[in-house]
Amino acid sequence: MTNSIISCNKKEQRCSHIVKNIILLSMLIGITFIGFKNYLLFHITVELFAIIIAGTISIIGINTYTNNRNQSLIFLGISYGFVACFDLLHALTYKGMMILPIEGVDIPTQLWIIARYIESTSLFIAGFSWKKNINFQKIIGSYFIVSVILLLSVIGGDIFPSAFIEGVGLTYFKIISEYLICGILAASIILFHKNKTLWNKKTYSYIIASILISILSEFFFTLYIDVYDIFNMIGHILKVISFYLMYRAIIKIAIKMPYEELNKSEQRYRNLIELFPDGVFVIKDDRIILANHRFSQLLGFENSMQLVGKHLKDYATQDWYPIIDKYTRTINPNDKKQIFREEVLSLEGRDIISEVIMAPFQYETHNATLIVLRDVSERKKAQELEKSMEENRKRLEESLEYDRMKTEFYSNLSHEMRTPLNLIFSTVQILELELKNKLIDANDPVINKYILLLRQNFYRMLKLVNNLLDITKMDAGYFKLDLKAHNIVNVVEEITLSIVDYTEKKNITLLFDTEVEEKIVYIDPNAIERIILNLLSNAIKFTDAGADIIVNIYDRQDKILISVKDTGIGIPKDKLKGIFDRFTQVEKTLKRNQQGTGLGLSLVETLVKLHGGKIYVYSELGKGTEFIIELPTQNIDYETCHIEDYGVDEWQSKYVERINIELSDIYPTIQAK
Known part of the structure; x- marks a missing residue:
């Protein structure tokens, strides 16, 4: 059942990815078609699209700052925010827009180059393995100062080198910068590969693909002569694709993975509660807001969801509800160490011994009370059985000691009896010797009778002694x-x-x-x-x-x-x-x-x-x-x-x-x- 659900989820995810890719491809085809009809409209559309993506990356990175352990992600979130700002200035100052009082195409191209330098350099820095947490304020301050200096160098005079000369085309600075940016991006790929264990496999693939497409985009930007050139159009489209892939990587690591982990954590938490052999439930204002299957069984229900939202008093017996009511009124939600235990003698009319355990509990955003109902009947029985076993053990030891003493007594008795028996038998032998030597009348029937009786009883006693000795040896394990x-x-x-x-x-x-x-x-x-x-x-x-x-x-x-x-x-x-x-x-x-x-x-x-x-x-x-x-x-x-x-x-x-x-x-x- 679980495998089929996982399989269905994977199919749904694949279908969702296909639909998203089809929509993106359709949009790019539409934007390209617009570019052949009206390049200015194409440019502003594609730039706004890229700016929105970069801005989204920045918002995600910055807003997950407190909960995200990946320092590279936070750094990229800050950097893409400044990239979006320079790309926006580039779009607004573009030739023909007439929004800002700037003439020519050099300044927009210079702003473009600055945005690409910031993007490539940031990716290169993000590729390193970050050992310490970054200082959020210092990073933003540094980017802000560098951005202001670069912006002033562009609009404040001829400090920043020219990038495009009308009638001539791209300057050497622009072309060399594009190749230099490609080199920085290539170096960042090496760094990301070196530290790929720090990234999720899918996220790593998105980042590498984004950088590779960004390198290809920069290569096309070295080829155009006119700003309305086809190579310029291809470069812009590739840039959008690169930004989109980076967006997918950021979404995966900043939102999807934590959300998936949160779901897994919640599922583990629920499974743990369900696996408890005790009845576990959470109440707020005397209403059940969470219960496990064992608790529903104790109350005679098949499904714990039947109890959620119900008033506890409707299902609690008079034996244990007063205990819960008494302690829930005294529990301080801010003191997490409070635990109350008390035993009751019955639950729902059954003669079982239950132990009620209560403690303050934070459930979602609620100050609630966690209650555990533990059936300790078996434990009590086990304790009684243990006590009985201890008594039986003592009796067994006493019995073994008694058997040892009895065996020892039989052994001693047998040995002690041999001495008088030997004397009796010696007497019989002497009498028989005297009869043989005719010292005693051999024809006297009385003498013969008593000698016979003595011999017979000697043999009987000796048989008893031998049997006792042998049995004693057998009991002790010495008889071979x-x-x-x-x-x-x-x-x-x-x-x-x-x-x-x-x-x-x-x-x-x-x-x-x-x-x-x-x-x-x-x-x-x-x-x-x-x-x-x-x-x-x-x-x-x-x-x-x-x-x-x-x-x-x-x-x-x-x-x-x-x-x-x-x-x-x-x-x-x-x-x-x-x-x-x-x-x-x-x-x-x-x-x-x-x-x-x-x-x-x-x-x-x-x-x-x-x-x-x-x-x-x-x-x-x-x-x-x-x-x-x-x-x-x-x-x-x-x-x-x-x-x-x-x-x-x-x-x-x-x-x-x-x-x-x-x-x-x-x-x-x-x-x-």
Whole structure:
């Protein structure tokens, strides 16, 4: 939309220039036609035309003196005023005019030469880069003194050299002067070109074209012999064209450019007001004289122009109009620093918090009041939110500190518990050694019972301590896996078979099956052992005699699935969601004779995730439970990696202590072979 408007404006400007040029050309053709019929009429017409243009240039330059920053323009305005004066004297004293009591053609020609010297010299001086502001009065005074001296030298005697002799023609002084004037004009072109950055591109083009045509005009004035000569006519026409081009340059730089800049400034000012997120309006005598779109929205209007000229009281609610009315009566229009702020609780019946800001404002020629209505509801909400966030931050810090203290407590507790546990286990070992050495009756059932109970509870306590330590390390980020290449099928199989004695004692059938005989993956065998033993321990606890526990391995190319499935009592659906939560003990609601801390499955899930895997649980009450572990596989370089595997006997002998610890909460304790 904006581009189309700009395009239309440019087309209108081009059409306007064409029309102006056609009118000027028509006038010049008409004046030339008059010249062939009546040269005197042609001369006075063309001179008056040039004088009017020069006078207009002078008026524009002088009247824009206070606001124009271009010193050359001001200088040209002064100089062209004096050029117009000498051209007027030249026209009035011309042969045949009989207005002033002067005879002959020499004086008019001398006045012409003076006007051209003033014009060319002024253009040459204007071509320089002006660093300082000119002294307006001194420049006019200087031109006036020089003009009076030159004028007196012409009419006061034979001081000024003759320029035209009747019957002979142009004098050498006249011809040399014309060429000298051409040289000065050419030098001025060089100066203008050197400092062209100081001028608008179009203005610069007009000035250069004007000077070039002026040079051509002066050349024709060196050729005529008679004052009614055709070369004289052409010279006058070119002079008018030169003056007109200079007029266009002055108009462009003194009027059009400042006006365009003013329009742009006003448009920027209006755009700035429109872009304000606040309601902005200006009032004078309680009437709205300017408003932005946001203000019209606050009052429920679509267009801000609907409010201009309206009385503010007709649209202001009782909440904020009294505030505006109170302060507008106290605002001093001469004190620009006054700013008043006050908050109101509603605007046009809406529950928003508004801030009224007022200050004296000069709008065009009026002493008015600028008012800003700012909806600060969101700011208030943001402040409340910031306050709430600060409170939450403090709570979070307190919670983190509490978690740190809790973790530290668990760690200290675990370490402290190891000392008495070691003493208990040492006592058990001494008793077993005495039984072995027959220092104690080995057939005494009471002694065997208590040793068994001591060992079982030692393992249970040690399992709790180990779990607490590991969870503490995991929470602190210190728990690391020792990943090595292993045949996962072999590892799981040997762990499973190592507890067959436990399941047989409970009359539970433990089965192992696999889709693949070998699958090399990077695992921590200690962690896998804890995962599988924990799941098997749960399965044994919640599976009755005569039931089955099945361990399966499935190969899915990029991942391996390990299934531990039982046909036990199952888990209720409402308990499945939190099955892996820490300290959750679903079994308490199912079998009260089975004990646990609720840390096992949470630890299992964490260990699986540390391997980059996932764990799922599927269960149906009364039918059994299945845990599925999903572990990712990697490309193994079989030539460089070292694969570690153990047989079942080696595994059981190596990890017998851990097996006893993981299965310690199965009652009664069953010793592995």
